[in-house]
Amino acid sequence: MSSGSVSPQSRELSPSAELEAPGPDAPKHPLQNDWTLWYFKNDRQKSWELNLKEVITFSTVEDFWALYNHIEKVSHLGNGCDYSLFKKGIQPAWEDPANEKGGRWIFTVAKQFSKQSLDTFWLEVLMCLVGESFGENGVIVNGAVVNIRPKADKISVWLSESCDSNTIISVGLCIKNRLQLDEKRDKMNFEVHEDTKSKASSMIKAKFII
Numbered sequence: 001m002s003s004g005s006v007s008p009q010s011r012e013l014s015p016s017a018e019l020e021a022p023g024p025d026a027p028k029h030p031l032q033n034d035w036t037l038w039y040f041k042n043d044r045q046k047s048w049e050l051n052l053k054e055v056i057t058f059s060t061v062e063d064f065w066a067l068y069n070h071i072e073k074v075s076h077l078g079n080g081c082d083y084s085l086f087k088k089g090i091q092p093a094w095e096d097p098a099n100e101k102g103g104r105w106i107f108t109v110a111k112q113f114s115k116q117s118l119d120t121f122w123l124e125v126l127m128c129l130v131g132e133s134f135g136e137n138g139v140i141v142n143g144a145v146v147n148i149r150p151k152a153d154k155i156s157v158w159l160s161e162s163c164d165s166n167t168i169i170s171v172g173l174c175i176k177n178r179l180q181l182d183e184k185r186d187k188m189n190f191e192v193h194e195d196t197k198s199k200a201s202s203m204i205k206a207k208f209i210i
């Protein structure tokens with residue numbers, strides 16, 4: 001993806017389409033699921049769990065945009081920080097029962113991508129989640145994480161499932177398509193959380209690569 005433009009599929013959730021001159025009492029548009037935003041800031045004095053903070057839960061299109069417009073863009077976050085957006089009731093941690101047997105599609109955002117592209121990728125992923133872009137396969141989608149790191153930023157979509165290859169690959173292809181990633185150059189890996197947890201080095205064997 002070169003331009004950092006938001007995809008046409010995103011328009012159904014666009015702030016201008018949904019929020020054009022709403023009256024003060026206009027009803028809000030409910031989302032299919034409630035979503036919780038989490039923020040992680042790396043303080044080496046504290047454990048990983050204590051550095052993870054629940055920010056807010058929202059359940060309407062309007063509240064999604066109000067939150068998105070209120071918080072820092074990911075390109076402005078410091079190194080070591082994460083945002084996570086998960087279905088309400090699921091923590092963005094391997095230990096959560098909904099994640100225990102699952103894994104994640106991970107896209108390492110190579111340095112050749114601009115910070116603007118990173119913002120666009122993250123916004124597209126958020127819209128895939130709250131806009132339920134995965135259809136029936138959305139039942140296995142728990143949430144997404146963006147990690148801001150000195151070596152490379154990472155965006156991942158966490159699934160509750162790590163065995164059903166057809167469903168997992170369909171979700172992955174949907175993400176790859178929405179991010180307008182290059183089929184050959186921009187690879188996405190599916191990693192099983194169990195493997196990530198027990199890894200001895202940064203090299204984890206991907207279960208699927210697309």
Ligand code: MGP
Nearest residue numbers: 048049080082092093094095096147148149154201202
């Ligand atoms: P990270 O933040 O996912 O990736 O995990 P980072 O910083 O890019 O590091 P790398 O190891 O992938 O190169 C960093 C560390 O945070 C992990 O090694 C764990 O110690 C801790 N951590 C990360 N996650 C997602 C969890 C989690 O779900 N549960 C617990 N207990 N610790 C985690």
